[in-house]
Amino acid sequence: MAVITGAGQGIGRHTALGLARAGFHVAVVARSAERGRETVADLAQALDPSPQPALPAAFSWVAADLALGDAIRDAAGTLLVRHPRIHLLVNNAGVASRDYRVTPEGRERTLAVNHLAPVRLTHHLMPGLVAAGTPGSGESARIVILSSGAHAKRLDLTAFEGPRGYSGLHAYAQSKLLNLLHTFDLAEHLRGSGITVNAVHPGLAPTGLLMDFLPSGIIRRTLSPILRMVARSPEQGARTPLHVATSPEVAGTTGGYFAKEAPADPAAAALERENQEGVRRWTENLIGVDWRATPLPEEDPQPQRD
Ligand SMILES: NC(=O)c1ccc[n+]([C@@H]2O[C@H](COP(=O)([O-])OP(=O)(O)OC[C@H]3O[C@@H](n4cnc5c(N)ncnc54)[C@H](OP(=O)(O)O)[C@@H]3O)[C@@H](O)[C@H]2O)c1
Numbered sequence: 001m002a003v004i005t006g007a008g009q010g011i012g013r014h015t016a017l018g019l020a021r022a023g024f025h026v027a028v029v030a031r032s033a034e035r036g037r038e039t040v041a042d043l044a045q046a047l048d049p050s051p052q053p054a055l056p057a058a059f060s061w062v063a064a065d066l067a068l069g070d071a072i073r074d075a076a077g078t079l080l081v082r083h084p085r086i087h088l089l090v091n092n093a094g095v096a097s098r099d100y101r102v103t104p105e106g107r108e109r110t111l112a113v114n115h116l117a118p119v120r121l122t123h124h125l126m127p128g129l130v131a132a133g134t135p136g137s138g139e140s141a142r143i144v145i146l147s148s149g150a151h152a153k154r155l156d157l158t159a160f161e162g163p164r165g166y167s168g169l170h171a172y173a174q175s176k177l178l179n180l181l182h183t184f185d186l187a188e189h190l191r192g193s194g195i196t197v198n199a200v201h202p203g204l205a206p207t208g209l210l211m212d213f214l215p216s217g218i219i220r221r222t223l224s225p226i227l228r229m230v231a232r233s234p235e236q237g238a239r240t241p242l243h244v245a246t247s248p249e250v251a252g253t254t255g256g257y258f259a260k261e262a263p264a265d266p267a268a269a270a271l272e273r274e275n276q277e278g279v280r281r282w283t284e285n286l287i288g289v290d291w292r293a294t295p296l297p298e299e300d301p302q303p304q305r306d
Pocket of ligand 1: 006012029234
């Protein structure tokens with residue numbers, strides 16, 4: 001079974017559909033119960049518009065506003081009760097904003113939704129991923145994190161401070177670099193565990209997130225149609241996440257960065273161990289989650305003797 005965030009629209013919607021077509025039961029983490037019901041109804045209808053769908057139970061939902069730590073922890077708890085073994089987690093949801101915005105927990109919103117939420121959700125779901133990925137079980141587990149080709153080339157954690165001097169574009173680029181640093185550091189920790197973790201750039205797609213960067217008025221009206229012409233469709237944007245999530249070619253690959261359904265080179269800053277370790281400690285100080293804290297099964301466990 002697969003868990004995905006942000007499947008209500010854009011790239012995530014098409015990724016969820018692709019996963020269901022590939023045979024996964026897809027549990028959608030939606031921002032509210034209302035969005036969960038709407039999303040599952042929309043996905044089921046898109047998958048099979050006939051009155052008697054062939055796959056009536058392809059989708060389910062759980063509610064969590066990804067800006068809120070407790071909501072993520074509770075949703076993960078619900079998911080683990082329903083699905084003790086999780087074969088795939090796609091951390092897709094993301095936000096962008098031109099203005100400085102703060103969550104009810106007082107955190108800059110781009111940081112909270114784009115970085116802290118994937119860290120928390122992955123951490124809280126780890127028992128289910130470990131259960132599915134245990135070496136020798138014949139199963140495996142994959143984690144896919146949506147980063148972006150727009151990730152920053154240099155780490156600057158002051159990007160999330162504001163409101164004075166705040167740049168939404170800079171905060172977004174930093175949040176996508178944090179996605180890579182999280183991916184690569186976690187991949188090292190999970191090596192040999194049967195759980196892989198990779199990051200993707202889906203390509204430029206004219207989704208709500210991209211449009212949120214455009215100023216309103218004449219500039220938006222001029223740029224929107226151009227963007228729609230040059231960008232990939234959200235459906236095309238789902239290809240790389242789906243490739244990394246499902247392709248046998250990618251089985252066993254971990255700590256990778258993919259674009260256009262192929263391995264790609266991230267900025268050097270994403271590969272620096274000092275940055276990875278620094279961001280792990282910085283994140284732990286912020287939210288009390290050490291993403292390397294999960295006890296992992298040993299490879300080829302020896303039979304126990306009394
Ligand atoms: N579009 C691009 O050109 C592009 C390029 C590179 C990388 N990416 C990455 O691709 C991923 C998907 O982006 P997209 O372009 O498909 O964006 P999108 O169409 O705007 O969709 C974003 C999704 O995230 C969900 N979401 C946002 N805040 C949330 C919250 N607080 N709680 C729960 N869910 C929340 C939204 O929920 P609702 O449906 O309820 O609003 C929506 O389903 C992002 O990580 C983005 O950084 C996109």
